[in-house]
Amino acid sequence: MTTKRDHGGGLDAAIRQFGGNRADWIDLSTGINPVPYPVPTLSTEAWTALPDTGMTDRLRDAATAFWDVPKGADVLSAPGASALIAQIPRLMPASTVRIAHPTYNEHAAAFSNCGWQGQSDGEAQAHVLVHPNNPDGRLWTAQDLTAPLTIIDESFCDIAPEKSLIKHAAKPGTVVLKSFGKFWGLAGLQLGFAIGDPALIGQLREMLGPWPVSGVALEVGAQALRDTAWADATRHRLSSDTDRLDMLMSGQGAKILGGTTLNRLCHVDDAVSWQNRLARHHIWARLFHYSGRWLRLGLPAQNGWERLEAAL
Secondary structure (H helix, E strand, O other): OOOOOOOOOOHHHHHHHHOOOHHHOEEOOOOOOOOOOOOOOOOHHHHHOOOOHHHHHHHHHHHHHHOOOOOOOEEEEEOOHHHHHHHHHHHOOOOEEEEOOOOOOHHHHHHHHOOOEEEOOOOOOEEEEEOOOOOOOOOOOHHHOOOOEEEEEOOOHHHOHHHOOHHHOOOOOEEEEEEOOOOOOOHHHOOEEEEEOHHHHHHHHHHHOOOOOOHHHHHHHHHHHHOHHHHHHHHHHHHHHHHHHHHHHHHOOOEEEEEOOOEEEEEOOOHHHHHHHHHOOOEEOEEEOOEEEEEEEEOOOHHHHHHHHHHO
8 A cells, every 4th residue: 555645736846856935836737626626705703713503503504415315425624635545544444454555645645544455356344435536537437336435535626516426425434525725715724524424524523623614714615515507607618728728738749648627647758858847937746656658747827727738
């Protein structure tokens, strides 16, 4: 089980190597929506009061409606999906976990840190399914939900809600993860959700302790989840921009392997050379330590397309 914890981002290191300052750079390495949800004017209480049950309940109700959470499943808000990923291996005694490679590497690291033994196929006590998968966009099905502990990481699934496996969230042993940083583009808010088997969600709630989510995140999250018109318009824009990026990369000789409408995985002749070429124009792309030919790019904001085209 690989536990190398490399991620997108790391812009400070890129700046040290290629110069400039953060304002000069376009970071395409993370798959975060470049047109984030507009943060509303916040109440004074969001900043000054300990989050009470009313604020938490409003966010839970908004999440339940937005994701069409099935009856019998519990909903827990948390300070980011990563905080939940780190705790999930503690939900049952360490055993074997199946995590198909390649995928988001924090899952393997979290299970390894808790003494679990990893495997890429076969039966196991726990199974992690990143849906759609990061970085290739692979989708899983209900037939894959067979392990006693099944983790469905839907951090990128809000781009295609019709593909979600959320309707299985009430099944015993199931936890569905949602991230607020990708689709809504508010990674700095540090908001995530665990939805699933009430017994497991209850354990996670105890692990996180009181007030795990800031009042600011509770208030912004509740409003954003109720804004379905923004979500629909965003999905349309992301789809259009993805088509544009695919055409641009294909025109330069890259082969599109997959991904989502938030990021695209490309096969290129030399991924390091491609990254360096873009970096000299202060555009940062994502490499993968296990492949010298894979390059991932997110979408630029509207004012970044000309720079990307010129750099390529």
